[in-house]
Amino acid sequence: MTEPKTPEVAATRAPAKKHARDGKPNATIYDIAKVAGVNPSTVSRALTKPGRVSAKTQKLIEDAAAELNYQVNPFARALPTGRTNTFGLIVADITNPTFFDIIRGAETTATLRDYTLVLAESAESAVTELTAARRMMATVDGLILASPRMNDDDIRRLARDKPVVVINREVDGVPCVVPDVNKGISEAVRSLAANGHTKVAFVAGPPQSWMSARRWDGVQAACEWSRLEAVRLESTKPTVDGGRQVARDVRASGATAVLTYNDLLAIGLMQELQAAGMVVPDQISIVGFDDIFGADFTTPPLTTVRSPLGKCGAGAATLLLDLLHGAGEPAATLRVETELVLRGSSGRLLPAG
Amino acid sequence: MTEPKTPEVAATRAPAKKHARDGKPNATIYDIAKVAGVNPSTVSRALTKPGRVSAKTQKLIEDAAAELNYQVNPFARALPTGRTNTFGLIVADITNPTFFDIIRGAETTATLRDYTLVLAESAESAVTELTAARRMMATVDGLILASPRMNDDDIRRLARDKPVVVINREVDGVPCVVPDVNKGISEAVRSLAANGHTKVAFVAGPPQSWMSARRWDGVQAACEWSRLEAVRLESTKPTVDGGRQVARDVRASGATAVLTYNDLLAIGLMQELQAAGMVVPDQISIVGFDDIFGADFTTPPLTTVRSPLGKCGAGAATLLLDLLHGAGEPAATLRVETELVLRGSSGRLLPAG
DNA sequence: CTGAAAGCGCTTACAG
DNA sequence: CTGAAAGCGCTTACAG
CATH class of the missing domain: 3.40.50.2300 (Response regulator)
Structure with missing residues (x-):
């Protein structure tokens, strides 16, 4: 006789490789639910929109989360919602100092509003730029294009998919930030x-x-x-x-x-x-x-x-975030002031002699 | 009598909000499967590891994918695998020119190897740096720390979770790139x-x-x-x-x-x-x-x-990517050469007078 | 206020 | 070589 099959004992599927390379895998809302004695969906509610859950349950869940050192899995969250809390910034040249402050401005407001900044460079090429932009579109909630090299139509096309804000250039129908x-x-x-x-x-x-x-x-x-x-x-x-x-x-x-x-x-x-x-x-x-x-x-x-390049970066990020949260006009142009910085290279012309 | 319940006609759940703000939602492997007349799992195989699928089927699937303008959903991919094709770079100060070339070097090799670079700044604070690092850990496959301000133990702790490479500093047990x-x-x-x-x-x-x-x-x-x-x-x-x-x-x-x-x-x-x-x-x-x-x-x-800051950035990214793909030693230190650039601010001392 | 269930779009052992 | 199924960790309408 052949060995009897015992499906109940069939090898369970190997779990997906976990992030942690040693020991404890990350806790999930199921772990929290178990500890707190509630349903996972309640955990999800407590963690995303406090107020829909009784104060008591809320506390129970928060404590359990803290105890388990819970961190949401952004991918799992992004899958059903489509939102990633991430936005992209594409600059023409990472080593061009013009962009430094733009990057910093954008990064700062992103972090402030709990977003993550993804950076890409077009190396001054319209083609590279468009490729990078398309690629990013899949993983971000919105996009900032600083001094873009691609043409207006390409920009508008991108802007149909997700919110796009342009810096240092005006494009009809797309929100822009220009000095x-x-x-x-x-x-x-x-x-x-x-x-x-x-x-x-x-x-x-x-x-x-x-x-x-x-x-x-x-x-x-x-x-x-x-x-x-x-x-x-x-x-x-x-x-x-x-x-x-x-x-x-x-x-x-x-x-x-x-x-x-x-x-x-x-x-x-x-x-x-x-x-x-x-x-x-x-x-x-x-x-x-x-x-x-x-x-x-x-x-x-x-x-x-x-x-005010830093302001441009920050302004673009703010515009984008507002757009993402349903505020702000669709295609307003934000103008920032320029000013003369008087230093030594200009001055009175001396009579020739 | 009450109205008979007809569960078959129960309102279907509203689909999750799609990215596209107008018209066609992104195509999925199910759409491709339908067009190509195969099972979705076959589509997945064809798209991820060509060679496991007959040439004929492969072509069928690729054509369908092209026709539908298919783009994988990175989140859906990340969920079962835990891999994101993304890595993080944390610098002390985005506007400090020392980091410009590091950023560029890292960004270039990332893009070259089909990875996306996520950038964060610590504003020269060890605390901010650690927070940013922890946060990033959830969404990246690995992390590069350029001139980190946090202490060695914190770095090693991060490195236990996922591959970490340090630039401009040597930390025992962690791969480093130092001039x-x-x-x-x-x-x-x-x-x-x-x-x-x-x-x-x-x-x-x-x-x-x-x-x-x-x-x-x-x-x-x-x-x-x-x-x-x-x-x-x-x-x-x-x-x-x-x-x-x-x-x-x-x-x-x-x-x-x-x-x-x-x-x-x-x-x-x-x-x-x-x-x-x-x-x-x-x-x-x-x-x-x-x-x-x-x-x-x-x-x-x-x-x-x-x-050679650009080389440091590129080297760190390469080290990280090798680590992620199972090559390279765990904690090798990569040393890059420095050289004198002789310009006008140094030279012969003139006799006083 | 909370539970049970379905679904997001993939990947991958398991069979055949 | 390919299909059918389970599972990744969340969110959210639907009931109660």
């Missing part, structure tokens, strides 16, 4: 005018940059107001190196003051001009944009139009 | 000796900093070798401001060359010394540590001992 350049620029231009400058050059950023266009607009308007002549110069790339390369065009332009698309360009430009023997600001004034980390390391320290 | 300071320091000290310096000062970092201690050790050893006198000075904080504040001690020390715990200190020190009329490097040589972003913005640009 309003006008105040900072007019302060800068007025300061230059007061110091005797009559012709200013603007060194532009990448052609596709939405922000570069806004800044050039602002410079033109402010110059018109102050009766200064404004000329626009192109850069090869928005970096220190690009700043060096544009130096000869700047000299050729005859301008005695320069505003650049960003601080990196300003720093490179200043280095190159100084290497050629020019004295800043006696012979030429230089004004950057953003007030990045390191802008005051130069000699003279850089005058710049500061964008 | 080996000796090469860079001895290059720096030899260069100073060759330029006629005989007494060098080291401006230390925070007392609890493991790395500061290593650097001071290295400076002492290298000075002994080159027969230079080495003195140690304390700083109040490892920032530009801290560098300014230590300037008077530096002058009082009589040293003609200074190595500082980090570049920020070096930059602040240089600014203050120059403001007092000293010429760098003619009257004093300054050497920083790390080669952070902006170290070359100064005039003269900063000589510094570069730590």
Whole structure:
């Protein structure tokens, strides 16, 4: 005869591998239910929406949870609800200081509101960016795109799936956070005018940059107001190196003051001009944009139009969170102020001699 | 008579809220199974471990998946397996440039190996750091701690739960990635000796900093070798401001060359010394540590001992991923080389006069 | 206020 | 090679 089958004793299925590599696996609401002597669904209620459970039961459950060192399993929670308490932030370049404060601002408000921040980088590529965004969409409740490189339609398409907030760019129908350049620029231009400058050059950023266009607009308007002549110069790339390369065009332009698309360009430009023997600001004034980390390391320290990047990050996160919780208008644009930070690289023009 | 109950027609439960805010919810493996005419479990196999399914079925399933624009639900996947394809990185300060390249290095290798990076910041607080770490542990497969502030035991405790890799510090029993300071320091000290310096000062970092201690050790050893006198000075904080504040001690020390715990200190020190009329490097040589972003913005640009921070981030991520996939030794320490980056802030001492 | 049950979308032993 | 079933740990309508 063959051995009798005894299904009752059949090997129980091996439990899924637990996180803990030693000893106790994480406690579940079932463990709590057992200890507290209630149904698991009651535990779930007590833990998610206090108030629906009697004070007594609530306490029982909380004590049991504490005793067992209970931690919810976010995946188990996400599965039925679809909510993850996580949002994504995609930046063009993690090592570009422009994004540091944005990241910090977003991270801080995320943590404050009990959300987790997931970070990805597009390496300045629209394709990489879109791929990263699509990928993230699966695991986050919402997405922040800082200075996105992809086109408006792609952004709107993403925004149909889940809340998306854009920083440093305006996209129709999508909530955005953008620094309003006008105040900072007019302060800068007025300061230059007061110091005797009559012709200013603007060194532009990448052609596709939405922000570069806004800044050039602002410079033109402010110059018109102050009766200064404004000329626009192109850069090869928005970096220190690009700043060096544009130096000869700047000299050729005859301008005695320069505003650049960003601080990196300003720093490179200043280095190159100084290497050629020019004295800043006696012979030429230089004004950057953003007030990045390191802008005051130069000699003279850089005058710049500061964008409140940290505020942008925090504002975007707040907007997103509000959207997720049903508050806030769908597609409001949040404008944050810019301001002139007057340092040593701009000032009075000395008479030639 | 009461109405007869017709359980078959009982209202079906409302489906959980879907991600998509408009139209089609995401396709599931059940949808694919239907289209491909196979069992969902077969779909799962085809999608996770190709090779266990006949080529024909495989193709059928892949086509269906493509057609339905299928995306796995990471939460559903994580629940039975416990694996999330995510790892965490905790840094002390998101706006400290030392971490930029670490973050980038980690992010790049994560993405390359199909992992997602979750970022958190401890704001230089050991408590916040531990909280963030515990919190992350629930959702990641492993954790990277960059320059952690918590104590060794807490780190080891975390490491018992899931793989943990530490950067910029050595913790017994935990895999670490640390820059080996000796090469860079001895290059720096030899260069100073060759330029006629005989007494060098080291401006230390925070007392609890493991790395500061290593650097001071290295400076002492290298000075002994080159027969230079080495003195140690304390700083109040490892920032530009801290560098300014230590300037008077530096002058009082009589040293003609200074190595500082980090570049920020070096930059602040240089600014203050120059403001007092000293010429760098003619009257004093300054050497920083790390080669952070902006170290070359100064005039003269900063000589510094570069730590390959990007490599640290990437190395830590690789170590972690290997650990997660069962390769690699449990607690190996990965050492990366440092090197001197010779720029203008160090050089020959000019005879006084 | 609380219990019992179904379901979220996967994975994976177990049979065949 | 493939199907049928159980289970991962939660949440939430449905009853009472």
